[in-house]
Amino acid sequence: MKRLTTLAAAAALLATGAVAQELYAPNLAYRTGPFAATGIPLMNGQADYFTLLNERDGGIGGVKINFDECETGYSTEQGVECYEKTKARAIVTQPWSTGITLQVLPKTNVDEIPILAPGYGFSPMADGRVFQWAFNIPSSYWDGASMILNYIEQEDGDLEGKKVAFLHLDHPFGKEPLPFMEAKAEEKGFELLPIPVGLKEMQNQSAQWLQIRRERPDYVVMWGWGAMNAGAITEAVKTRYPMENFYGVWWASHDADLNLVGEDGAGYKAISWSYPNLEAPLIADLKEHVIDAGLSQTNEEEMQGVFYNRGLVISMILAEGIRAAQEEFGEAEITPTQLRWGLENLEITDARLEELGMTGMVPPFSTSCADHTGHSGGWMLEWDGEQFQKVSDHLMPETEVISALEKQAAQEYADSNAPWPVNEECNVGG
Amino acid sequence: MIYDVFVAPFADMIEAPDFLMQVLWEGLVSGILYALIALGFVLIYRSSRIFNFAQGIMVVFAALTLVGLHAAGLPAWIAVAATLVVMFVLAVTVERVVLRPLVGQPDIILFMATIGITLFLIGFGEIIFGGENKVMITEELGIPTGDFVFEPFGGLLILQQLDVTVVIVAALLVCALLAFLNFTRMGRAIRALGDDHQAALSVGISLQTIWVLVWFIAGIIALVTGIAWGARAGVSFALEVIAYKALPVLMLGGLESITGAIVGGLMIGVLEKVFEIYWGQPLLGGNTETWFAFVLALIVLLFRPQGLFGERIIERV
16 A cells, blocks of 8 residues: 555656756765775765755755765776766766776767766876866876975975885876876986885785885885875884875875874875865854764764865865856756866866855866866875874976876877867867 | 896895895794784684685774774773674674585585675674774784884894784794694594594584684684784775785695695795895886785695695595
């Protein structure tokens, strides 16, 4: 009887066309597996931002966001399955791994769904002419490597004749900045020492750190993810490597990893395009509408961390893309193609950040048809023994050098994957 | 090339003997931990012919339980005792719910059942403890965290007190296990089951009791391993992957040999480290630890298919 009543109610709803409006924005999340520790705070931040918009504002432009998660465990195979499973209804795909991004990149040309990979993926995706559907807003890995090298030079002088160890996960993500690092080593005259860390060796990096002890590099730059970061930081302490010469990418700026070593990790630095602003109005709104309402999976400690706050910024980028598209096309229920336009026309200024209650949480940036990254720059964060502190002004990458490299690499990618569709309407440099 | 392969590595060793000692020490520490994980596999395999795929997740589960119970307010050593109780309950549950109904089934079915246990423990562990990285309660357990510094040959040798403790505790645990297996009634029963199931059952050895016992011992080993690895890089589900390092140890030492697990673990630990530092990094770009142990095990299997210490099985048709 109950089933019949439910069926009748559903039929009535369909008959009147009263189907709830929503935009389906799946997230290929990883809350399980070896990388869960870094995934969870990011996913919580992302989810909480959309919960806030749904609860406080009734969604975006009057339409609620269905922010669904498909668990990948950071596995490329499962990620591709998730993409296939969600693509029919999705207005965007958020692959959350460079490996998954590279796999779905060609598919999105056919399926016409934007890939949103904030701060990860393939750096040449910045070239929107070639990668029409991919966005790595607001900074690419090459931007990150550039900012780290610039900061070192700014603080310690010329890199010429120095030795820089590049400790990286032996995975597409870890290898991604290698072409840029190699180019810079040649240009600036420093010796680059790539040191790969296998997935099974993340927790036991004694061999890698013995190599660092033997080679005595002036600096160690780490492209770490998940358990690799905690493993490297504990080994650095054990090896007595000077922490002030140890730098990481933004995915190696997780408070929980540094908590393992506490005071011993003081001096370690990581470049970041996001920073927590606990006084921001957004945080107060989150507490009121999401946390206190019991709609979040986060906790007080996690909320103060770099990763949770980065998750908020990532969802803000998507939300602003949706908003821009809705305004441009005058439709609440936008299509993936319209969202692509929105992501290509972001104008995240200081004023807009203030309106969003997110002042200081991300540097201002804008995107265009040709620039799918925005190259926002970032800040250098330093672990003080208890938390990350901002220790630099707004840093910028060498945008001109990087753009040239990106265009070259994007063209090479297009040529090697020919026939690859190119958006000739994009005004390069525009 | 010949110089790089056959001369330079040894010249490096002679030139910096303190560094060689450091490499050997790090290899020994890794090796003893590999041996411990492998022992967990061997004990269960010997008594039941089950390849326990769940050994890795048991390491994670034991470590998470310990940290979780301490976070819930239990003093460190009480938390250890409580974790052991949890591992015992897990052993009883596995025997009652999973293994007992599958007695007499083909080995592959039992192996698949342990994959099921793995998946269950991953989900259950994440629901109870969450997936975040947690700090092992090293200091609360009284494990020293400083280091011993020596200057052999005018160089530098740093021994972490944590690693020294791990080596001592692991060595004691191995000795205790060997004594238990050789000099106690229950231990001999486990060995008897390993030698001949039918004969052991015919003399009144209880299969159920032995299975609970070996799974509990594997749980104890998992806890010690979890504390040792967790103290190095935190407690998270990433610890599970270290269990895969035991696979070449088992191939090398033999699936049913306790001596093989110990010798194989130490051999792989030391040799993969020495190879990585003196040959892998200079000549092959590093990260040879990912495959070296498997290649070594394969070479051994070419000449001794049963592993270094495994039993040679002759089947007459």
